[in-house]
Amino acid sequence: MTEFFYALINPEVSFIRYALIAGVLSSIAFGIIGTFVVVKKMTYIAGAISHTALGGIGFSLWITSVTGIGFFPPIMGALLISLITGLIISYTIIKGDERLDSIIGTIWAVGMSIGLIFIYITPGYGDPMSYLFGNILLISANDLAVIIVLNIVIILLSVLFHNQFLAIFFDEEFAQVRGVKTHWYQIILILLISLTIILLITIVGIVMVIALLTIPASIAGIFSKKMKVMMFLAVIICALVTVTGLIGSYLLNLPTGSVTILFSGILYLLANIFKFFTKK
């Protein structure tokens, strides 16, 4: 354990510090948005958005390699495609005359396929593993700046619209009778989920995003039936698992994303066992 703390203050391995800061800061957004995803049962939508991000990442790698331009990093490609996917899903929900699960399944698979094709045709690049499974240790100072900005946007919008979200997701029809344009809030939430997923991809990767977005909030839901408390607990739990995941992976020399998700899963199991034995 002490070697991890030495690494934290060692100026030559700044990536450990960046990883820790990124994990803790992102936990705020994950806890807040993850709570909405869990209470609105939107895990499948979050899964589709995260997997289509590979399309944007692949395109960014290819265009950067072919043209030599440097202003379109993979995180921006992922952000762009995730926002587009979020808008398509929002439109499908609002229009309501297509089967949402079919649209989500199609977007999910097509987005991934596009990403894999671009990665395949990118000269000298053939390994999508770090994007699929994440590598928090590759976070640079620039990535950290993007994470901080996205985090601030997510927190501000979530606080600003908290009352509307709470009322609309409890009873959308009642909010409509009160004159609230509920569709706009549906769109805002899906775009916030898209932004949060971009933060998560850097840390745990595309495949495991759903787990870190939903497990901390689900654990929090076992201990609280108030939205604000649930969000607060989800933030704490998320920070706890990302920090312990980072320490565990450093000490055991294992992939950070996998160790983080494993810790989350164990915590979820323990919380459910606790719930089982304490249920009246």
Next chain:
Amino acid sequence: MVDQIVINDLAFSYGNQTVLENVSLRIKENEIVTIIGPNGGGKTTLLRLIAGLLNPDKGIILVKGKPPKHNHGVIGYVPQHSHFDNKYPITVFEVILSGLIKPFGFYSKEDKITTEKMVEYVGLESVKNRPFDSLSGGQSQRMLIARALVSDAHILLLDEPTSNIDSSSENSLRNFLKDISKKLTVLIVTHDTGFVSGITDRVFCVNRQLVEHPIDSSFSQIVSSSYGLPTKMVRHDQVISHVNKEHSGNGND
């Protein structure tokens, strides 16, 4: 008295399926009006049209002289209880406060004070910080009515208010509605004719079209025999002939 709800020659369809046609209705201030009818007959659709959740294909709906979508504050809507997710993390106080939701922004201090008063009015002070799903059926119905009324609504629309409550709660809800009808107009959509008998001023039956039904001793019986049938077998003419018979018997016509 002033008409609170005016419906004139209303028609509504879901795709090719006509749900309501030639529906006209006027409801006055402080009236309790009940709409009954078979499943699929258009009761809830009519309520949702009055609430502004659906747009009519034809005809006019005015709530206090304006289309429902331009008169948000005056309509208090109480949906069926089955429509909620019991795991949703919200307290009783937050549910009632959400009756004052605005398109943007935060709740004011006055909003919270008004909600406190409403919580007290419906007798839920002791449970206001509990999760909403911990309430009994009767308490839950009072919570939803409080949410509908907290914005100083003038018209209360209730969809199947007895679907989730026991008989003792039914009595208390009946008395509560009777009491609040002195201050506002109440429109109830229900299957439960027993619940509304004694408090309702008028009863209408809807099965595509709307027919007013007399309130007499055979009210529950004729309604259950006519409207306990599948939608296609329900015939308004049976009810109409009953209405005419009653009227001629009473020498009203």
